[in-house]
Amino acid sequence: MTVLPNILPIMKRVAIFASGSGSNAENIAHYFEGRSLIDIRMILTNNPDAFVLERAAKLGIPSAVFTRKELNETNRVLELLKQEEVEWIILAGFLLKVPESLIHAFDGKIVNIHPALLPKFGGKGMYGDRVHQAVVDAGERESGITIHYVNENYDEGAVIAQEKCVVLPTDNADDVAHKVHALEYEYFPRVIERLMLQNSL
Ligand code: GRF
Numbered sequence: 001m002t003v004l005p006n007i008l009p010i011m012k013r014v015a016i017f018a019s020g021s022g023s024n025a026e027n028i029a030h031y032f033e034g035r036s037l038i039d040i041r042m043i044l045t046n047n048p049d050a051f052v053l054e055r056a057a058k059l060g061i062p063s064a065v066f067t068r069k070e071l072n073e074t075n076r077v078l079e080l081l082k083q084e085e086v087e088w089i090i091l092a093g094f095l096l097k098v099p100e101s102l103i104h105a106f107d108g109k110i111v112n113i114h115p116a117l118l119p120k121f122g123g124k125g126m127y128g129d130r131v132h133q134a135v136v137d138a139g140e141r142e143s144g145i146t147i148h149y150v151n152e153n154y155d156e157g158a159v160i161a162q163e164k165c166v167v168l169p170t171d172n173a174d175d176v177a178h179k180v181h182a183l184e185y186e187y188f189p190r191v192i193e194r195l196m197l198q199n200s201l
Helices: 023-032 052-059 068-073 076-083 100-105 128-137 173-198
Strands: 012-017 038-045 063-065 088-091 110-114 142-149 159-166
Touching (some): 012 023, 023 052, 038 052, 052 063, 076 100, 110 173, 128 173, 159 173
Parallel strands (some): 012 038, 088 110
Antiparallel strands (some): 110 142
């Protein structure tokens, strides 16, 4: 009997962490609808008022809220992830530092998106519009996105992909934000897809 190699990618169980609007989380969910590559088991947030919770409800994806204390000082988040047999964590606008316990439990399987070209404009306190304002203030002629693995330090894990956009001298922080969001929506799901495929082989 001939045994055929299993060339079908195996579905990965994923959790998305987000702290705010969650437009990237929703975009990722839509991208993978009808594809059997990733199964978004849950959307987790540290912010009970985050709009991502409404998006999750509409998408029919289970969600949960945890506190900073629970994240850092208890096993609650790890237990939630274990219950759903989550294998990969995608940070999409998640503002808290990921504790070492989680980084070790998901070694090399936590991915973040940063709305600038790291190593520039990264680190603690550099998120959202602050990043875009800093880019404008520095007179940069380009910005973009960095998708990277997460390690113990903010925005310092190995880079997986970067995509760039032009910053015009007349652009304000909002203009840059629009361009960067467009890159996020176009590339983040595709990079996740590529990573999952690479890890299925
Ligand atoms: C994105 O710009 C992402 O790069 C950054 O936070 C923002 C989140 O936006 N880390 P949203 O919540 O996905 O709309």
